[in-house]
Amino acid sequence: MGNEPLNAPDLHAPRIFRPEPGDPGRPKRGLDDEALRTQATIFRDDLLAGHTILISGAGSGMGKAAAYLAARLGANVAICGRTREKLDGTAALIREETGREILCVEANIRDPEAVETLIGAVHDHFGGLDTLVNNAGGQFPQDAIDFSRKGWLAVIDTNLNGTWWMMQEAAKRWRADGKPGHVINIVANVERGMPQAAHTCAARAGVIYLSKTVATEWAPHNIRVNCIGPGVIETEGFRMYPEEALARFHNANPMKTRGNAWDVAEAIAYLASPAGRFINGDLMIIDGGQAQWGVVWPAGMPEYFSDNGAA
């Protein structure tokens, strides 16, 4: 697979991709319900019995897979997102496969009052919360120089502020109740930066160091805080990227492959289980080695980089 530039090498031409509503003519991506139903797991059936887990953005992708796996392992599951039908889809899958009911709350994590209500609803419904998974988030691919102010703010507000409102609110409740707690923040592999994803890179780096900091501050309250940094994981979220770019996403890592939502769901289950009890302030990278090698230009590679700089 070559690394030809996707766009004409005009340094002044803005690279913009906006998916059409409904994605006409585009393939569905990620693990569908059928695929989720048939995933095997190494974990025992009752691993998370009695454990309450709240997963944001669980109407699709990694959040949905994580919610489904947690329910299979016996957890009390609460999920949130902005779109009711997507949340209902996750609840229906879980009901059909496990017979368990989950709590679905329509909430925008950018709204701190909605977040306060959400955390309260989980406590009211299940009598507490053990693990919060901040998975909701996203971005669009664009050269940073062309970001609109609104676009920059949307990505920062979702991925940094939204994550913070959730973790702070959960921690306040844990402190008030004198209960232990655990936060898992889904970020991204930002170690080498991310061309055409600078907004999310800034937000995720913020979350990683926020997490490392409060992992210490909140240790006296028995609250652990960890991050998971996925590399290129094929999900419904790939609709944000043009097909020509997606055809090259495997070049992001030396395994030359894409991960899937189950890879991340199993890592979440591991961290939430008793096996994770001494893991705190960590960043678990699940990226097939992207931190060491690989290149992706999700909005099109500028000609300047097209020979890949290989010696």
Ligand SMILES: CCCCCCCCCCC/C=C/C(=O)SCCNC(=O)CCNC(=O)[C@H](O)C(C)(C)COP(=O)(O)OP(=O)(O)OC[C@H]1O[C@@H](n2cnc3c(N)ncnc32)[C@H](O)[C@@H]1OP(=O)(O)O
């Ligand atoms: C070393 C190797 C590194 C490799 C790096 C590779 C990088 C590729 C990453 C691949 C791996 C990551 C994959 C994923 O994360 S997949 C999951 C993605 N899922 C999503 O992104 C879905 C959620 N995303 C969103 O909801 C939106 O993107 C957003 C976060 C912006 C949500 O904001 P909001 O709900 O407010 O959305 P709006 O549509 O109203 O947009 C607000 C403004 O944002 C600007 N905007 C939005 N879309 C685009 C676009 N496609 N291009 C340019 N600008 C955009 C715009 O200003 C919007 O306002 P207007 O509509 O009024 O103009």
Ligand SMILES: NC(=O)C1=CN([C@@H]2O[C@H](COP(=O)(O)OP(=O)(O)OC[C@H]3O[C@@H](n4cnc5c(N)ncnc54)[C@H](OP(=O)(O)O)[C@@H]3O)[C@@H](O)[C@H]2O)C=CC1
């Ligand atoms: N897939 C990948 O390769 C990678 C993904 N990530 C990150 O992992 C997380 C999961 O991604 P993935 O499963 O791939 O993508 P998806 O787009 O499938 O999932 C993101 C979910 O977040 C929800 N969401 C977005 N904004 C908000 C908001 N303001 N409030 C509440 N919910 C919101 C969306 O639902 P709705 O729009 O209905 O609210 C959606 O269900 C994201 O943060 C993503 O950026 C990081 C690195 C790589």
